[in-house]
Amino acid sequence: MGIPFIQMARVGAYVVRKRLAGETHYPLVLMLEPLFRCNLACPGCGKIDYEDSILNRRLSVDECLQAVDECGAPVVSIPGGEPLLHKEIQAIVAGIVARKKFVYLCTNALLLEKKLHLFTPTPYLTFSVHLDGLEAEHDKAVNQPGTFKRAVAAIRAARAKGFRVNVNCTLFDTMTAEEVAAFFDFCTNSLDVEGITVSPGYAYERAPDQAHFLNRTRTKQLFRDVFKRRNGTRWQFSQSILFLDFLAGNQSYRCTPWGNPTRNVFGWQRPCYLLGEGYAGSFRELIEDTDWDRYGTGNYEKCADCMVHCGYEPTAVNDTISHPLKALRVALLGPRTDGPMAPDIDLEGQRPADFVFEGLVKRLSSEVEERPRIRGDAA
Numbered sequence: 001m002g003i004p005f006i007q008m009a010r011v012g013a014y015v016v017r018k019r020l021a022g023e024t025h026y027p028l029v030l031m032l033e034p035l036f037r038c039n040l041a042c043p044g045c046g047k048i049d050y051e052d053s054i055l056n057r058r059l060s061v062d063e064c065l066q067a068v069d070e071c072g073a074p075v076v077s078i079p080g081g082e083p084l085l086h087k088e089i090q091a092i093v094a095g096i097v098a099r100k101k102f103v104y105l106c107t108n109a110l111l112l113e114k115k116l117h118l119f120t121p122t123p124y125l126t127f128s129v130h131l132d133g134l135e136a137e138h139d140k141a142v143n144q145p146g147t148f149k150r151a152v153a154a155i156r157a158a159r160a161k162g163f164r165v166n167v168n169c170t171l172f173d174t175m176t177a178e179e180v181a182a183f184f185d186f187c188t189n190s191l192d193v194e195g196i197t198v199s200p201g202y203a204y205e206r207a208p209d210q211a212h213f214l215n216r217t218r219t220k221q222l223f224r225d226v227f228k229r230r231n232g233t234r235w236q237f238s239q240s241i242l243f244l245d246f247l248a249g250n251q252s253y254r255c256t257p258w259g260n261p262t263r264n265v266f267g268w269q270r271p272c273y274l275l276g277e278g279y280a281g282s283f284r285e286l287i288e289d290t291d292w293d294r295y296g297t298g299n300y301e302k303c304a305d306c307m308v309h310c311g312y313e314p315t316a317v318n319d320t321i322s323h324p325l326k327a328l329r330v331a332l333l334g335p336r337t338d339g340p341m342a343p344d345i346d347l348e349g350q351r352p353a354d355f356v357f358e359g360l361v362k363r364l365s366s367e368v369e370e371r372p373r374i375r376g377d378a379a
Contacts, residue, residue, distance in 0.1 A: 001237055003195065004121055004123050004164075007075070007102050014074045017276060025258045025287050027073040028314045031273045034059040037259065038082040040108055042142045043262045044201050055081075057265040061088050065225035067263040070283045072271065077260075078129070078271075079106040086154035090118040097124045104169060105129045110147065112154035112167040121162035126238075128168045128197060129188050133175055133183050141172070155191055166238050168197045176374055177225035184226070195238030199309045200247075202274045207272055215305045216297075218346060220249030224337040238307060241331045243316035247307060249341035250330075250374060253320070255296040258287060259314025261292045266364050272309045273293040275302060279364070298345040301353040 006200045011028065018026040048055065060250050061066075068076055075097050083089050084107050096103050106128045133143035135148040152208060158165050171180065187196050200222075204212040214222065227248055239243060244255050257272040267279035268286040275295070280286035281370045296311070297303045321328040 007266060010102075010119040011074050011317070012176060015317065019321070022098040024250065025292075027071050027261050027283075028317060029075040029077050029260045029310070030068060030071045030073040031066055031158035031310065032059075032067060032076055032078050033080055033103050034064055034078065034083060034086050034089070034194075035263060036081045036265065037085055038080055038108075039085065039110055040082070040144060040147070042253075044170065044212070045204065046142065046331055047079075047204075050361065051124065051365055055266065058088075059263075059265055061091045061095060062376035064092045065099075067283070068096055068099060068101060069225060070259060071263070073101075073261075075104065077104040077106060082108055082111070089115075089349065093125060097122060102126070105128065108142070108147065109154040111149075111280055113157045114137070114341045116158060116161060116163070118155075119163070121164070123164070126157075126164040126166050127158055128196065129171075129193075129237075130168045131183075131187075132146070132170055132172075133179060134186060137175055137183075140174070141170075152191065155193065159192060165191075165193045166195045167191065167193050167198055170199060170201045171214065171219075171222065172201050173213050173214050173218060173222075177222060177229060180222070180226045181229035184340055193236075195236045196240045197309065198247075200307050202306055202308050208341050211358050213305070214226045216307060217248065218271040218306075219307050220341055223335070224249060227335050230334070235377045240316045240320055240327070241311060241335075242319050242327050243309060243313045245330050246316060247314055247318050248335035248337060250336050251316070252342040252345065253312050253315045253319070254298070254345065255306065255311035256318070257292060257295055257311055260310040261315075274306065274308060276360065277354065278360070294351065298347060299352050304347055304350060362370040 007171040011283065015028070035058045036048055036050055041048060077093070083105055086092070093103055093105060101124065102195070103125050104331045105125065112127060129151055131148070132138045133184055138148040139145050155165050169183070175362065184196060185191050200214040200219040223244070242251060245251050261283065262273040267281055268277050270278040270280060270282055270286065270290050272295070280289060288366055293301055294300060297306060
């Protein structure tokens with residue numbers, strides 16, 4: 001099963017409680033980035049384009065756990081950078097698991113096999129291993145030969161020790177539907193992972209490769225073509241069925257950027273994990289002082305082609321709670337792969353992009369340099 005029953009039950013109960021309490025801006029998944037440093041430099045990534053003074057910064061264990069408590073989300077995803085480079089990642093994960101939060105530790109797995117002894121198998125911990133296709137496609141995507149074999153070996157080692165493992169896959173226009181389907185078959189039948197998380201890549205403005213991001217029309221057709229090739233194979237996804245239906249062009253969803261808030265070395269990132277256009281000093285300040293209507297597809301040029309799970313999975317989860325029979329029908333029949341697509345959001349009224357990254361990073365770099373250096377900052 002892609003998502004454990006205990007996780008589905010607790011997240012569902014959490015959403016129902018929030019809705020009964022009349023709350024509209026509540027988080028589902030905390031994106032906790034304890035560092036930006038990575039041991040890869042993928043051409044489609046816009047997360048590691050910082051000076052060394054920032055790449056060497058780390059959130060302390062206390063800062064991480066304070067963010068978990070402050071946010072209150074039932075699920076904590078730990079991306080980066082590469083979180084296994086953090087010297088205190090064991091204590092961070094243990095602290096979150098002790099709070100009975102569901103942890104997804106996102107890793108390229110190059111260090112995973114070496115560091116498995118730091119962790120204990122539990123339903124609350126899932127290693128989310130980044131693989132962008134079969135060997136040739138993945139090694140090309142991360143620009144380093146041999147990474148696929150190392151990641152696959154680490155996945156098999158983790159599974160053998162009883163850990164939950166997911167594959168986290170980002171799709172670009174370099175893969176055909178046949179190649180994506182073959183990759184999903186491999187993950188399901190050979191790797192025996194718990195589930196697959198899949199999303200089209202977000203067009204980070206600072207990503208070295210700007211030529212291969214998917215737009216919304218191509219994304220929806222690609223997923224329809226992929227789902228046609230299931231051939232009876234039961235691929236397990238660690239995502240809601242209505243999010244997959246959205247990727248196949250059957251749902252008109254608006255982004256829920258506060259559903260997956262991000263905490264990193266700068267603070268609470270506005271408005272989401274993908275766009276960094278400012279920071280708040282606290283989670284409450286992020287929720288209450290962010291002008292959310294300025295963002296999302298149809299509102300902002302940078303969001304025009306985004307269909308990434310961190311913004312749209314919370315929308316799909318809310319829709320599932322509101323329309324369980326619709327979700328059940330899609331779960332039983334699978335996403336529709338032919339016929340007209342749902343109307344897309346009109347882009348005529350979107351505001352133009354603000355290119356604030358350079359100035360923001362320069363200011364934040366100065367602020368970081370002025371702060372007292374915290375324990376564990378050394379790379």
